[in-house]
Amino acid sequence: MKSLKKVEGINVVPLIDVMLVLLAIILTVSSFIALGKIEIALPQASSHTKIEPKQFEILITASKQFYVNDEEVTKEELISKIDTLTKKDLVAVSADKLVPYEEFIFVIDILKQKNIEKISMVVKK
Secondary structure (H helix, E strand, C coil): CCCCCCCCCCCCHHHHHHHHHHHHHHHHHHHHHHHCCCCCCCCCCCCCCCCCCCEEEEEECCCCCEEECCEEECHHHHHHHHHCCCCCCEEEEEECCCCCHHHHHHHHHHHHHCCCCCEEECCCC
């Protein structure tokens, strides 16, 4: 009778091969994510119009008052002013550190409902 050979280890070579392939895929995809776009050479045109986005500032005070570009507004007026914005407009939100979280989320929620993604939160250094 022949003696059976005991296997005392795990073959890790296939695991290493799979991990190297996954690493190559992750590195390739992450370079596109880091750049945010794929570089292309755009054609030129003889005429063009540059559209400047509006800067829209929303301020929330500790006493729950709302200001838009230094003008005091109610919640309803704030909603109507946000309705005038486009996706390309920049919105800066400043809130006092004592403002209830609910008021801040109210503003962010309205902006997100209008598909406005260019939102910055203003903080002090």
